[in-house]
Amino acid sequence: MLLVEANDQGREPGPRSATATVHIVVEDDNDNAPQFSEKRYVVQVPEDMAPNREILQVTATDQDRGSNAVVHFSIMSGNSRGQFYIDAQTGKMDLVSHLDYEANKEYTLRVRAQDGGRPPLSNISGLVTVQVLDVNDNAPIFVSTPFQATVLENVPLGYSIIHIQAVDADSGDNSRLEYRLTDTTPNFPFSINNSTGWIVSYTLAITARDNGIPQKGKPGIFVIGLNEAVEMSLQ
Ligand SMILES: [Ca+2]
Ligand SMILES: [Ca+2]
Ligand SMILES: [Ca+2]
Ligand SMILES: [Ca+2]
The missing domain is CATH 2.60.40.60 (Cadherins)
Incomplete structure:
Protein backbone atom coordinates (compact mmCIF):
# COMPACT_ATOMS: atom_id res chain seq x y z
CA MET A 1 0.00 0.00 0.00
CA LEU A 2 1.30 3.43 -0.91
CA LEU A 3 0.42 6.80 0.55
CA VAL A 4 0.61 9.72 -1.92
CA GLU A 5 0.58 13.36 -0.90
CA ALA A 6 -0.18 16.27 -3.25
CA ASN A 7 0.79 19.84 -2.28
CA ASP A 8 -0.16 23.03 -4.03
CA GLN A 9 2.02 26.12 -4.09
CA GLY A 10 -0.54 28.56 -2.71
CA ARG A 11 0.42 31.30 -0.21
CA GLU A 12 -2.86 32.70 1.03
CA PRO A 13 -3.40 31.34 3.57
CA GLY A 14 -0.79 28.75 2.70
CA PRO A 15 -0.19 25.60 0.70
CA ARG A 16 -2.80 22.96 0.84
CA SER A 17 -2.33 19.31 0.46
CA ALA A 18 -4.24 16.11 0.10
CA THR A 19 -3.25 12.54 0.60
CA ALA A 20 -4.46 9.42 -1.02
CA THR A 21 -3.75 5.78 -0.44
CA VAL A 22 -2.96 3.63 -3.37
CA HIS A 23 -3.42 -0.13 -3.21
CA ILE A 24 -1.22 -2.05 -5.61
CA VAL A 25 -2.03 -5.70 -6.07
CA VAL A 26 0.87 -7.59 -7.56
CA GLU A 27 -0.70 -10.31 -9.71
CA ASP A 28 1.30 -13.42 -10.37
CA ASP A 29 2.41 -13.59 -13.96
CA ASN A 30 2.62 -17.13 -15.31
CA ASP A 31 6.28 -16.87 -16.21
CA ASN A 32 7.50 -20.25 -14.93
CA ALA A 33 6.98 -23.55 -16.66
CA PRO A 34 6.73 -26.70 -14.52
CA GLN A 35 10.03 -28.46 -13.88
CA PHE A 36 10.32 -32.24 -13.59
CA SER A 37 12.02 -33.67 -10.52
CA GLU A 38 14.15 -35.95 -12.72
CA LYS A 39 15.64 -35.56 -16.16
CA ARG A 40 14.81 -39.16 -16.89
CA TYR A 41 12.72 -41.64 -14.97
CA VAL A 42 13.76 -45.27 -15.35
CA VAL A 43 11.69 -48.18 -14.10
CA GLN A 44 12.11 -51.93 -14.55
CA VAL A 45 8.97 -54.01 -14.90
CA PRO A 46 8.83 -57.82 -15.23
CA GLU A 47 6.92 -58.85 -18.30
CA ASP A 48 4.40 -60.84 -16.28
CA MET A 49 3.35 -57.94 -14.06
CA ALA A 50 -0.42 -57.74 -13.71
CA PRO A 51 -2.05 -54.74 -15.42
CA ASN A 52 -3.65 -51.82 -13.60
CA ARG A 53 -0.79 -51.43 -11.21
CA GLU A 54 1.33 -48.37 -10.58
CA ILE A 55 4.87 -48.57 -11.92
CA LEU A 56 6.20 -45.11 -11.05
CA GLN A 57 5.28 -41.51 -10.32
CA VAL A 58 6.60 -38.42 -12.04
CA THR A 59 6.56 -35.12 -10.18
CA ALA A 60 7.09 -31.52 -11.24
CA THR A 61 7.19 -28.19 -9.45
CA ASP A 62 6.16 -24.73 -10.65
CA GLN A 63 7.51 -21.51 -9.14
CA ASP A 64 4.32 -19.52 -9.76
CA ARG A 65 1.26 -19.18 -7.55
CA GLY A 66 -2.25 -20.48 -7.62
CA SER A 67 -3.51 -21.98 -10.80
CA ASN A 68 -0.32 -20.83 -12.53
CA ALA A 69 1.44 -23.50 -10.47
CA VAL A 70 -1.08 -26.32 -10.77
CA VAL A 71 0.55 -29.04 -12.87
CA HIS A 72 -1.18 -31.59 -15.06
CA PHE A 73 0.59 -34.52 -16.67
CA SER A 74 0.02 -36.33 -19.93
CA ILE A 75 1.87 -38.82 -22.11
CA MET A 76 2.86 -37.20 -25.38
CA SER A 77 4.51 -40.04 -27.26
CA GLY A 78 5.84 -43.56 -26.98
CA ASN A 79 2.52 -45.02 -25.88
CA SER A 80 1.20 -45.98 -29.30
CA ARG A 81 -0.17 -49.27 -28.02
CA GLY A 82 -1.76 -47.61 -25.02
CA GLN A 83 0.01 -49.80 -22.51
CA PHE A 84 0.55 -47.01 -20.01
CA TYR A 85 -1.71 -44.52 -18.32
CA ILE A 86 -0.72 -41.42 -16.39
CA ASP A 87 -2.95 -39.77 -13.83
CA ALA A 88 -3.09 -36.10 -14.85
CA GLN A 89 -3.17 -34.82 -11.28
CA THR A 90 -0.82 -37.14 -9.43
CA GLY A 91 1.62 -38.12 -12.18
CA LYS A 92 1.25 -41.76 -11.17
CA MET A 93 1.81 -44.06 -14.11
CA ASP A 94 0.01 -47.39 -14.39
CA LEU A 95 0.60 -50.39 -16.55
CA VAL A 96 -2.63 -50.87 -18.50
CA SER A 97 -2.09 -54.07 -20.49
CA HIS A 98 0.28 -57.02 -20.46
CA LEU A 99 3.88 -56.54 -21.48
CA ASP A 100 5.85 -59.05 -23.53
CA TYR A 101 9.63 -58.97 -23.31
CA GLU A 102 9.86 -61.05 -26.50
CA ALA A 103 7.92 -58.38 -28.41
CA ASN A 104 9.26 -55.17 -26.86
CA LYS A 105 12.10 -54.87 -24.36
CA GLU A 106 11.94 -51.16 -23.68
CA TYR A 107 9.56 -48.22 -23.94
CA THR A 108 10.53 -44.55 -23.97
CA LEU A 109 7.66 -42.26 -23.12
CA ARG A 110 7.70 -38.49 -23.40
CA VAL A 111 5.68 -36.87 -20.66
CA ARG A 112 4.33 -33.34 -20.60
CA ALA A 113 3.82 -31.22 -17.50
CA GLN A 114 1.48 -28.29 -18.13
CA ASP A 115 0.43 -25.63 -15.63
CA GLY A 116 -3.03 -24.08 -15.26
CA GLY A 117 -2.08 -20.56 -16.35
CA ARG A 118 -3.78 -18.58 -19.10
CA PRO A 119 -2.17 -19.21 -21.39
CA PRO A 120 -0.62 -22.36 -19.88
CA LEU A 121 3.09 -23.12 -19.97
CA SER A 122 4.29 -26.62 -20.77
CA ASN A 123 7.42 -28.63 -20.20
CA ILE A 124 7.75 -31.55 -22.59
CA SER A 125 11.20 -32.71 -21.47
CA GLY A 126 9.91 -35.50 -19.22
CA LEU A 127 11.30 -38.87 -20.25
CA VAL A 128 10.19 -42.18 -18.80
CA THR A 129 12.07 -45.34 -19.75
CA VAL A 130 10.28 -48.59 -18.98
CA GLN A 131 12.68 -51.51 -19.12
CA VAL A 132 10.85 -54.82 -19.48
CA LEU A 133 12.45 -57.73 -17.62
CA ASP A 134 12.42 -61.23 -19.09
CA VAL A 135 10.38 -63.92 -17.37
CA ASN A 136 10.55 -67.60 -18.31
CA ASP A 137 7.18 -67.67 -20.03
CA ASN A 138 8.12 -69.68 -23.11
CA ALA A 139 8.76 -73.42 -23.25
CA PRO A 140 11.34 -74.78 -25.70
CA1 LIG B 1 3.64 -21.64 -14.10
CA1 LIG C 1 6.70 -63.10 -23.07
CA1 LIG D 1 10.13 -64.26 -21.60
CA1 LIG E 1 12.09 -70.51 -21.71
Whole structure:
Protein backbone atom coordinates (compact mmCIF):
# COMPACT_ATOMS: atom_id res chain seq x y z
CA MET A 1 0.00 0.00 0.00
CA LEU A 2 1.30 3.43 -0.91
CA LEU A 3 0.42 6.80 0.55
CA VAL A 4 0.61 9.72 -1.92
CA GLU A 5 0.58 13.36 -0.90
CA ALA A 6 -0.18 16.27 -3.25
CA ASN A 7 0.79 19.84 -2.28
CA ASP A 8 -0.16 23.03 -4.03
CA GLN A 9 2.02 26.12 -4.09
CA GLY A 10 -0.54 28.56 -2.71
CA ARG A 11 0.42 31.30 -0.21
CA GLU A 12 -2.86 32.70 1.03
CA PRO A 13 -3.40 31.34 3.57
CA GLY A 14 -0.79 28.75 2.70
CA PRO A 15 -0.19 25.60 0.70
CA ARG A 16 -2.80 22.96 0.84
CA SER A 17 -2.33 19.31 0.46
CA ALA A 18 -4.24 16.11 0.10
CA THR A 19 -3.25 12.54 0.60
CA ALA A 20 -4.46 9.42 -1.02
CA THR A 21 -3.75 5.78 -0.44
CA VAL A 22 -2.96 3.63 -3.37
CA HIS A 23 -3.42 -0.13 -3.21
CA ILE A 24 -1.22 -2.05 -5.61
CA VAL A 25 -2.03 -5.70 -6.07
CA VAL A 26 0.87 -7.59 -7.56
CA GLU A 27 -0.70 -10.31 -9.71
CA ASP A 28 1.30 -13.42 -10.37
CA ASP A 29 2.41 -13.59 -13.96
CA ASN A 30 2.62 -17.13 -15.31
CA ASP A 31 6.28 -16.87 -16.21
CA ASN A 32 7.50 -20.25 -14.93
CA ALA A 33 6.98 -23.55 -16.66
CA PRO A 34 6.73 -26.70 -14.52
CA GLN A 35 10.03 -28.46 -13.88
CA PHE A 36 10.32 -32.24 -13.59
CA SER A 37 12.02 -33.67 -10.52
CA GLU A 38 14.15 -35.95 -12.72
CA LYS A 39 15.64 -35.56 -16.16
CA ARG A 40 14.81 -39.16 -16.89
CA TYR A 41 12.72 -41.64 -14.97
CA VAL A 42 13.76 -45.27 -15.35
CA VAL A 43 11.69 -48.18 -14.10
CA GLN A 44 12.11 -51.93 -14.55
CA VAL A 45 8.97 -54.01 -14.90
CA PRO A 46 8.83 -57.82 -15.23
CA GLU A 47 6.92 -58.85 -18.30
CA ASP A 48 4.40 -60.84 -16.28
CA MET A 49 3.35 -57.94 -14.06
CA ALA A 50 -0.42 -57.74 -13.71
CA PRO A 51 -2.05 -54.74 -15.42
CA ASN A 52 -3.65 -51.82 -13.60
CA ARG A 53 -0.79 -51.43 -11.21
CA GLU A 54 1.33 -48.37 -10.58
CA ILE A 55 4.87 -48.57 -11.92
CA LEU A 56 6.20 -45.11 -11.05
CA GLN A 57 5.28 -41.51 -10.32
CA VAL A 58 6.60 -38.42 -12.04
CA THR A 59 6.56 -35.12 -10.18
CA ALA A 60 7.09 -31.52 -11.24
CA THR A 61 7.19 -28.19 -9.45
CA ASP A 62 6.16 -24.73 -10.65
CA GLN A 63 7.51 -21.51 -9.14
CA ASP A 64 4.32 -19.52 -9.76
CA ARG A 65 1.26 -19.18 -7.55
CA GLY A 66 -2.25 -20.48 -7.62
CA SER A 67 -3.51 -21.98 -10.80
CA ASN A 68 -0.32 -20.83 -12.53
CA ALA A 69 1.44 -23.50 -10.47
CA VAL A 70 -1.08 -26.32 -10.77
CA VAL A 71 0.55 -29.04 -12.87
CA HIS A 72 -1.18 -31.59 -15.06
CA PHE A 73 0.59 -34.52 -16.67
CA SER A 74 0.02 -36.33 -19.93
CA ILE A 75 1.87 -38.82 -22.11
CA MET A 76 2.86 -37.20 -25.38
CA SER A 77 4.51 -40.04 -27.26
CA GLY A 78 5.84 -43.56 -26.98
CA ASN A 79 2.52 -45.02 -25.88
CA SER A 80 1.20 -45.98 -29.30
CA ARG A 81 -0.17 -49.27 -28.02
CA GLY A 82 -1.76 -47.61 -25.02
CA GLN A 83 0.01 -49.80 -22.51
CA PHE A 84 0.55 -47.01 -20.01
CA TYR A 85 -1.71 -44.52 -18.32
CA ILE A 86 -0.72 -41.42 -16.39
CA ASP A 87 -2.95 -39.77 -13.83
CA ALA A 88 -3.09 -36.10 -14.85
CA GLN A 89 -3.17 -34.82 -11.28
CA THR A 90 -0.82 -37.14 -9.43
CA GLY A 91 1.62 -38.12 -12.18
CA LYS A 92 1.25 -41.76 -11.17
CA MET A 93 1.81 -44.06 -14.11
CA ASP A 94 0.01 -47.39 -14.39
CA LEU A 95 0.60 -50.39 -16.55
CA VAL A 96 -2.63 -50.87 -18.50
CA SER A 97 -2.09 -54.07 -20.49
CA HIS A 98 0.28 -57.02 -20.46
CA LEU A 99 3.88 -56.54 -21.48
CA ASP A 100 5.85 -59.05 -23.53
CA TYR A 101 9.63 -58.97 -23.31
CA GLU A 102 9.86 -61.05 -26.50
CA ALA A 103 7.92 -58.38 -28.41
CA ASN A 104 9.26 -55.17 -26.86
CA LYS A 105 12.10 -54.87 -24.36
CA GLU A 106 11.94 -51.16 -23.68
CA TYR A 107 9.56 -48.22 -23.94
CA THR A 108 10.53 -44.55 -23.97
CA LEU A 109 7.66 -42.26 -23.12
CA ARG A 110 7.70 -38.49 -23.40
CA VAL A 111 5.68 -36.87 -20.66
CA ARG A 112 4.33 -33.34 -20.60
CA ALA A 113 3.82 -31.22 -17.50
CA GLN A 114 1.48 -28.29 -18.13
CA ASP A 115 0.43 -25.63 -15.63
CA GLY A 116 -3.03 -24.08 -15.26
CA GLY A 117 -2.08 -20.56 -16.35
CA ARG A 118 -3.78 -18.58 -19.10
CA PRO A 119 -2.17 -19.21 -21.39
CA PRO A 120 -0.62 -22.36 -19.88
CA LEU A 121 3.09 -23.12 -19.97
CA SER A 122 4.29 -26.62 -20.77
CA ASN A 123 7.42 -28.63 -20.20
CA ILE A 124 7.75 -31.55 -22.59
CA SER A 125 11.20 -32.71 -21.47
CA GLY A 126 9.91 -35.50 -19.22
CA LEU A 127 11.30 -38.87 -20.25
CA VAL A 128 10.19 -42.18 -18.80
CA THR A 129 12.07 -45.34 -19.75
CA VAL A 130 10.28 -48.59 -18.98
CA GLN A 131 12.68 -51.51 -19.12
CA VAL A 132 10.85 -54.82 -19.48
CA LEU A 133 12.45 -57.73 -17.62
CA ASP A 134 12.42 -61.23 -19.09
CA VAL A 135 10.38 -63.92 -17.37
CA ASN A 136 10.55 -67.60 -18.31
CA ASP A 137 7.18 -67.67 -20.03
CA ASN A 138 8.12 -69.68 -23.11
CA ALA A 139 8.76 -73.42 -23.25
CA PRO A 140 11.34 -74.78 -25.70
CA ILE A 141 10.05 -75.87 -29.09
CA PHE A 142 11.62 -78.56 -31.24
CA VAL A 143 12.47 -77.13 -34.62
CA SER A 144 11.25 -80.18 -36.51
CA THR A 145 9.47 -83.18 -35.17
CA PRO A 146 9.42 -86.08 -35.31
CA PHE A 147 13.17 -86.60 -35.44
CA GLN A 148 14.07 -89.82 -37.15
CA ALA A 149 17.41 -91.21 -38.14
CA THR A 150 18.44 -94.32 -39.98
CA VAL A 151 21.64 -95.87 -38.66
CA LEU A 152 23.72 -98.77 -39.90
CA GLU A 153 24.15 -101.33 -37.19
CA ASN A 154 27.95 -101.21 -37.35
CA VAL A 155 28.38 -97.46 -36.95
CA PRO A 156 31.55 -96.65 -35.04
CA LEU A 157 31.52 -95.54 -31.45
CA GLY A 158 30.89 -91.84 -31.08
CA TYR A 159 29.37 -91.49 -34.51
CA SER A 160 27.18 -88.40 -34.75
CA ILE A 161 23.78 -89.55 -35.86
CA ILE A 162 21.34 -86.72 -35.71
CA HIS A 163 21.19 -83.19 -34.40
CA ILE A 164 18.25 -82.56 -32.14
CA GLN A 165 17.50 -78.89 -31.97
CA ALA A 166 15.04 -76.77 -30.11
CA VAL A 167 14.56 -73.04 -29.74
CA ASP A 168 13.33 -70.97 -26.85
CA ALA A 169 11.98 -67.45 -27.25
CA ASP A 170 13.19 -66.25 -23.86
CA SER A 171 16.60 -64.80 -23.03
CA GLY A 172 19.58 -65.67 -20.88
CA ASP A 173 19.15 -68.69 -18.63
CA ASN A 174 15.46 -68.72 -19.55
CA SER A 175 16.46 -69.86 -23.04
CA ARG A 176 19.61 -71.91 -22.32
CA LEU A 177 18.67 -75.46 -23.22
CA GLU A 178 19.87 -78.77 -21.94
CA TYR A 179 19.11 -81.92 -23.82
CA ARG A 180 18.43 -85.24 -22.18
CA LEU A 181 17.32 -88.67 -23.26
CA THR A 182 14.53 -89.96 -21.13
CA ASP A 183 12.68 -93.21 -20.86
CA THR A 184 15.55 -95.10 -22.41
CA THR A 185 16.29 -98.73 -21.74
CA PRO A 186 19.43 -99.58 -19.74
CA ASN A 187 21.45 -100.57 -22.79
CA PHE A 188 20.12 -97.86 -25.06
CA PRO A 189 22.85 -97.55 -27.69
CA PHE A 190 22.79 -93.78 -28.06
CA SER A 191 23.67 -90.83 -25.94
CA ILE A 192 22.97 -87.15 -26.39
CA ASN A 193 25.31 -84.24 -25.92
CA ASN A 194 23.51 -82.26 -23.26
CA SER A 195 24.46 -78.87 -24.64
CA THR A 196 24.65 -79.39 -28.40
CA GLY A 197 21.81 -81.85 -28.87
CA TRP A 198 23.87 -84.18 -31.04
CA ILE A 199 22.94 -87.82 -30.62
CA VAL A 200 25.91 -90.14 -30.92
CA SER A 201 26.30 -93.89 -30.96
CA TYR A 202 27.22 -95.16 -27.55
CA THR A 203 28.04 -98.83 -27.99
CA LEU A 204 30.13 -100.42 -30.69
CA ALA A 205 27.71 -102.88 -32.08
CA ILE A 206 24.10 -102.12 -32.40
CA THR A 207 21.90 -105.05 -32.94
CA ALA A 208 18.25 -105.27 -33.09
CA ARG A 209 17.17 -108.60 -31.88
CA ASP A 210 13.91 -110.08 -31.01
CA ASN A 211 13.31 -112.11 -27.92
CA GLY A 212 12.06 -115.20 -29.58
CA ILE A 213 13.54 -118.63 -29.26
CA PRO A 214 15.82 -119.04 -31.02
CA GLN A 215 16.69 -115.41 -30.85
CA LYS A 216 17.23 -113.81 -34.18
CA GLY A 217 19.29 -110.82 -34.94
CA LYS A 218 18.15 -108.68 -37.73
CA PRO A 219 21.18 -107.26 -39.44
CA GLY A 220 20.97 -104.13 -41.47
CA ILE A 221 19.53 -100.89 -40.31
CA PHE A 222 18.35 -99.62 -37.02
CA VAL A 223 15.67 -97.00 -37.06
CA ILE A 224 15.20 -94.88 -34.03
CA GLY A 225 12.25 -92.69 -33.47
CA LEU A 226 13.70 -90.13 -31.17
CA ASN A 227 10.94 -87.69 -30.67
CA GLU A 228 9.49 -89.64 -27.84
CA ALA A 229 12.84 -90.29 -26.24
CA VAL A 230 14.11 -86.77 -26.11
CA GLU A 231 13.06 -84.29 -23.56
CA MET A 232 14.55 -81.03 -22.69
CA SER A 233 14.87 -79.54 -19.35
CA LEU A 234 15.84 -76.05 -18.42
CA GLN A 235 18.92 -75.40 -16.40
CA1 LIG B 1 3.64 -21.64 -14.10
CA1 LIG C 1 6.70 -63.10 -23.07
CA1 LIG D 1 10.13 -64.26 -21.60
CA1 LIG E 1 12.09 -70.51 -21.71
